[in-house]
Amino acid sequence: MTFYTGIFYVLAFITAIATFMAxxxxxxxxxxxxxxxxxxxxxxxxxxxxxxFLALLEVIIYAGAIMxxxxxxxxxxxxxxxxxxxxxxxxxxxxxxLLGGIAFSLAxxxxxxxxxxxxxxxxxxxxxxEFGHFLFEQYWFPVExxxxxxxxxxxxxxxxxxxxxxxxANQTEKAP
Amino acid sequence: xxxxxxxxxxxxxxxxxxxxxxxIARRNLIMILIGVEIMLNAAGLAFVGASLRWQHLDxxxxxxxxxAVAASEVAVGLALIVYLQRRTGSVDAxxxxxxxx
Amino acid sequence: xxxxxxxxxxxxxxxxxxxxxxxxxxPRRVGEMIACLAVLGSFVMxxxxxxxxxxxxxxxxxxxxxxVGDFSAVMSVYYDPLAAVMALMVTFVSSLIHLYSVSFMRxxxxxxxxxxxxxxxxxxxxxxxxxxxxxxxxxxxxxxxFCSYALIGFWxxxxxxxxxGRKAFVLTRIxxxxxxxxxxxxxxxxxxxxxxxxxxxxxxxxxGMATALGMLLLWAAVGKSAQLPLAVWLPDAxxxxxxxxxxxxxxxxxxxxxxxxxxFFPLISLSSTTLLTIATVGAVTAxxxxxxxxxxxxxxxxxAYSTISQVSYMFLGVGAGDLxxxxxxxxxxxxxxxxxxxxxxxxxxxxxxxxxxxRMGSLRSRFPVVFWLFLAGALALGAIPPFxxxxxxxxxxxxxxxxxxxxxxxxxxxxAVTALLTPLYTFRLxxxxxxxxxxxxxxxxxxxxxxxxxxxxxxxxLWPLAILSxxxxxxxxxxxxSGNEWLARYLSPVPGTVPSLAASPALEGxxxxxxGLLSIVMLAxxxxxxxxxxxxxxxxxxxxxxxxEQLLFFGFYLDRFYQIAVVRPYQKIARFLWVRVDEGGxxxxxxxxxxxxxxFSIGLQLWTTxxxxxxxxxxxxxxxxxxCALALGWYPW
Numbered sequence: 001m002t003f004y005t006g007i008f009y010v011l012a013f014i015t016a017i018a019t020f021m022a023x024x025x026x027x028x029x030x031x032x033x034x035x036x037x038x039x040x041x042x043x044x045x046x047x048x049x050x051x052x053f054l055a056l057l058e059v060i061i062y063a064g065a066i067m068x069x070x071x072x073x074x075x076x077x078x079x080x081x082x083x084x085x086x087x088x089x090x091x092x093x094x095x096x097x098l099l100g101g102i103a104f105s106l107a108x109x110x111x112x113x114x115x116x117x118x119x120x121x122x123x124x125x126x127x128x129x130e131f132g133h134f135l136f137e138q139y140w141f142p143v144e145x146x147x148x149x150x151x152x153x154x155x156x157x158x159x160x161x162x163x164x165x166x167x168x169a170n171q172t173e174k175a176p
Numbered sequence: 177x178x179x180x181x182x183x184x185x186x187x188x189x190x191x192x193x194x195x196x197x198x199x200i201a202r203r204n205l206i207m208i209l210i211g212v213e214i215m216l217n218a219a220g221l222a223f224v225g226a227s228l229r230w231q232h233l234d235x236x237x238x239x240x241x242x243x244a245v246a247a248s249e250v251a252v253g254l255a256l257i258v259y260l261q262r263r264t265g266s267v268d269a270x271x272x273x274x275x276x277x
Numbered sequence: 278x279x280x281x282x283x284x285x286x287x288x289x290x291x292x293x294x295x296x297x298x299x300x301x302x303x304p305r306r307v308g309e310m311i312a313c314l315a316v317l318g319s320f321v322m323x324x325x326x327x328x329x330x331x332x333x334x335x336x337x338x339x340x341x342x343x344x345v346g347d348f349s350a351v352m353s354v355y356y357d358p359l360a361a362v363m364a365l366m367v368t369f370v371s372s373l374i375h376l377y378s379v380s381f382m383r384x385x386x387x388x389x390x391x392x393x394x395x396x397x398x399x400x401x402x403x404x405x406x407x408x409x410x411x412x413x414x415x416x417x418x419x420x421x422x423f424c425s426y427a428l429i430g431f432w433x434x435x436x437x438x439x440x441x442g443r444k445a446f447v448l449t450r451i452x453x454x455x456x457x458x459x460x461x462x463x464x465x466x467x468x469x470x471x472x473x474x475x476x477x478x479x480x481x482x483x484x485g486m487a488t489a490l491g492m493l494l495l496w497a498a499v500g501k502s503a504q505l506p507l508a509v510w511l512p513d514a515x516x517x518x519x520x521x522x523x524x525x526x527x528x529x530x531x532x533x534x535x536x537x538x539x540x541f542f543p544l545i546s547l548s549s550t551t552l553l554t555i556a557t558v559g560a561v562t563a564x565x566x567x568x569x570x571x572x573x574x575x576x577x578x579x580x581a582y583s584t585i586s587q588v589s590y591m592f593l594g595v596g597a598g599d600l601x602x603x604x605x606x607x608x609x610x611x612x613x614x615x616x617x618x619x620x621x622x623x624x625x626x627x628x629x630x631x632x633x634x635x636r637m638g639s640l641r642s643r644f645p646v647v648f649w650l651f652l653a654g655a656l657a658l659g660a661i662p663p664f665x666x667x668x669x670x671x672x673x674x675x676x677x678x679x680x681x682x683x684x685x686x687x688x689x690x691x692x693a694v695t696a697l698l699t700p701l702y703t704f705r706l707x708x709x710x711x712x713x714x715x716x717x718x719x720x721x722x723x724x725x726x727x728x729x730x731x732x733x734x735x736x737x738x739l740w741p742l743a744i745l746s747x748x749x750x751x752x753x754x755x756x757x758x759s760g761n762e763w764l765a766r767y768l769s770p771v772p773g774t775v776p777s778l779a780a781s782p783a784l785e786g787x788x789x790x791x792x793g794l795l796s797i798v799m800l801a802x803x804x805x806x807x808x809x810x811x812x813x814x815x816x817x818x819x820x821x822x823x824x825x826e827q828l829l830f831f832g833f834y835l836d837r838f839y840q841i842a843v844v845r846p847y848q849k850i851a852r853f854l855w856v857r858v859d860e861g862g863x864x865x866x867x868x869x870x871x872x873x874x875x876x877f878s879i880g881l882q883l884w885t886t887x888x889x890x891x892x893x894x895x896x897x898x899x900x901x902x903x904x905c906a907l908a909l910g911w912y913p914w
Contacts, residue, residue, distance in 0.1 A: 002178075004178060005178060005179055008178070012183075016187070016194070020194060022210070022214070023197060023202070023210075023211065028204060035213070035214070038214070038217075039217065042221060045224075046221075049184070049224045049228050050227075050228050051228075053236075054220075057243055058243070061247060062217065065247065066213065066246065066250050069250060070206070070209075070210070070250070070254070073206070077257070077261045079206065079267060082204065093197075093201050095200075096196075096201040096894070099894070100197050100200075100897065102905075103897070103900060106904045106908045107192075107904060108189060110907070111182050114182075117180070117182035118182050120179065120180050120181070121184070121228050122228075122231070124228060126233055126236060130233070134233045135237050139241075146244040149244060149248050152248070153248030153251045154248075154251070157251040157254075160255035161258055196897060196900075200897050203890060269888065269889040270888050270889070270890055272888070273886060274887060275887040276886055276887025
């Protein structure tokens with residue numbers, strides 16, 4: 001049990017707890033905050049598992065951009081925290097708990113039944129330079145596709161988010 | 177000594193299960209989307225762990241793509257949610273039952 | 278010869294077939310003529326066959342039927358003296374009754390069905406009388422049972438009559454089961470179904486097997502001939518038209534049982550146990566029926582019980598080993614019983630369907646011819662010497678008396694007592710129903726509606742029967758009276774017959790005189806008890822104490838016993854199986870299973886909510902299922 005192992009377990013615990021808190025909050029805003037903590041934990045885990053560049057990206061893109069986007073949207077559409085009785089909440093969660101429990105236990109069983117999995121990981125680090133080389137040599141095509149995908153998403157989001165009614169040409173149009 | 181690979185996978189499974197629970201059980205569209213995000217993140221964690229296990233960088237490359245896809249999907253998804261909110265004034269998943277048979 | 282026999286058997290069948298197919302389209306007279314001519318033609322053929330065959334026996338195949346491997350059934354005929362005499366009697370009596378029925382059923386619209394069934398019955402009875410192949414005989418056996426059912430329940434719209442027909446069918450069927458088993462056994466043992474060859478090889482049977490087969494045949498005969506314990510259907514069978522009662526339940530079908538035993542005589546005589554059982558059944562039933570007849574009120578029921586009693590005498594004759602005596606009594610009984618039934622039919626119709634003898638009376642002045650003809654029949658039935666029934670019954674009593682087995686003495690006592698009761702109930706019927714009554718007490722119902730005249734045809738057919746009943750004794754007049762014993766000599770080639778009984782002429786003479794005198798004494802007693810002046814004065818119309826009267830009226834409650842012990846539990850079980858198992862269980866089961874499907878689909882409808890959350894849950898469910906399949910299939914657990 002080395003230092004790194006201990007950190008791993010602590011980080012894993014924090015991440016799991018944060019995620020659990022995130023999914024059980026009534027106010028979406030609180031959930032987002034907890035989720036940010038969870039993503040920080042994940043980023044640190046990435047760093048521990050030998051992917052510092054990915055840890056960086058996680059923080060910047062995931063915890064930074066995506067979660068902030070969520071925050072903006074939540075504040076913009078002004079959702080109220082849901083008010084529920086205890087019984088209704090149980091009815092909402094019960095099928096999920098059951099099914100999820102079954103699926104979870106199956107997956108756990110599969111994980112532990114495989115003789116290949118309990119092998120301890122050997123520590124290694126992939127520096128950004130090596131990683132970049134690798135990415136653009138082996139996977140350059142998917143990178144191009146990913147950028148294209150982002151472009152499409154941008155266009156889609158712009159189109160979906162536009163407001164009607166300002167220009168005279170729009171006023172006669174029907175709502176899509 | 178690092179941790180056994182199965183423990184990394186186990187963590188990924190736990191996070192995935194939590195994300196799935198959130199996506200399925202919550203009625204708010206935003207929370208559903210958050211659940212999806214959690215699931216994607218868990219998958220990424222599994223990939224990084226696997227890449228360390230086999231000492232290949234393919235797993236990490238894939239995480240990049242997961243990140244990209246997650247970002248674009250969130251953008252479009254949130255745009256849709258905003259649009260729905262403008263149209264119907266509610267982001268409750270139960271409210272949309274036009275597909276009822 | 279083959280053509281003659283073929284026509285003899287199949288003419289009535291052709292008559293029935295043509296009536297069934299085109300009878301409705303023919304004019305009434307033509308249809309009736311077809312029926313009568315068919316049976317008359319059979320009678321002519323029977324005479325020709327009788328004359329040309331002499332005393333020899335022959336087996337003739339009429340028609341091929343079917344065959345499977347070793348087993349083959351052909352429609353073959355075994356024509357020996359016994360069969361010749363039977364065929365003659367059946368066709369003769371049937372012809373007369375057909376002619377009588379033309380007149381009797383003159384007001385019934387359903388005559389086609391009636392004559393069709395009557396012809397079919399004659400065909401089936403001739404098959405029973407003549408058949409060699411056992412399966413062919415079984416066909417005839419079942420045929421007479423079916424025709425009896427159809428004809429008893431002829432007026433089926435009346436529930437009581439239809440039930441009577443059913444009862445007859447069911448009870449005779451109980452006997453037929455035994456016959457079927459016996460046929461199977463015969464095939465198993467002898468590998469042939471030919472009656473003649475079975476009789477020839479009969480001696481090779483073991484004693485136990487012979488007894489078993491004999492008992493099976495006896496059970497079949499008991500059903501058909503209405504002996505105890507299956508006797509209860511015959512009194513109720515009187516619900517049918519009177520010609521039917523005359524033909525089926527006097528002359529032919531009820532004698533079919535005894536005739537079967539006679540045909541199988543070489544076989545059943547192997548076992549003395551069987552013979553003793555047959556004789557016991559005969560004696561006990563004779564006594565039972567004679568007692569029951571003593572307190573009946575319906576004229577036809579009295580005659581029905583009398584039939585049971587007389588047929589029992591034939592059983593007793595066969596059981597005592599005297600086949601000739603049994604046949605003699607069969608012939609004379611056919612004549613006088615048919616006569617009695619037909620005359621009763623005349624009276625019933627003339628008095629507007631009156632069956633109760635206590636409401637008849639004074640028939641000599643109103644229908645003199647029928648009166649004297651009925652008297653002739655009654656004298657023959659009561660075994661008053663020197664008329665028909667006396668000689669035949671006397672021979673049977675003699676045969677029973679001289680039998681070496683001491684048990685037969687007891688049977689003789691029973692039979693003798695019955696022989697004393699017979700004239701008693703016969704003349705009770707005659708005196709109450711037919712003698713003149715004081716005009717003041719004449720039943721007003723008969724005067725109000727007026728009496729209907731008796732058609733001439735009906736009376737005319739009675740004359741041959743009356744003459745034959747009176748002189749039937751001449752058929753087998755014993756030698757001590759300087760007769761030539763014609764029947765005994767004619768039937769002597771039949772295996773198992775004893776032409777003359779091994780009794781000394783002195784014994785025979787003493788017995789005859791004794792029974793003759795006693796019969797006359799009983800006639801006088803009957804007159805004393807039942808003369809009109811007596812019973813019209815005393816309140817209870819009988820000479821017996823009330824309880825005994827009730828007991829005898831209900832036939833020793835045998836019928837009621839069967840109702841309670843057999844019929845009602847069976848009906849309860851049938852009702853249970855019908856309502857609970859069939860309707861409730863099976864039908865309901867199918868209905869409910871069918872209704873499950875809508876329930877199912879309504880349940881499934883709950884799934885299509887259209888809501889996002891539902892579909893997400895289904896997504897998770899599908900994922901779990903796939904994971905499950907993956908987990909089970911991938912890893913070597």
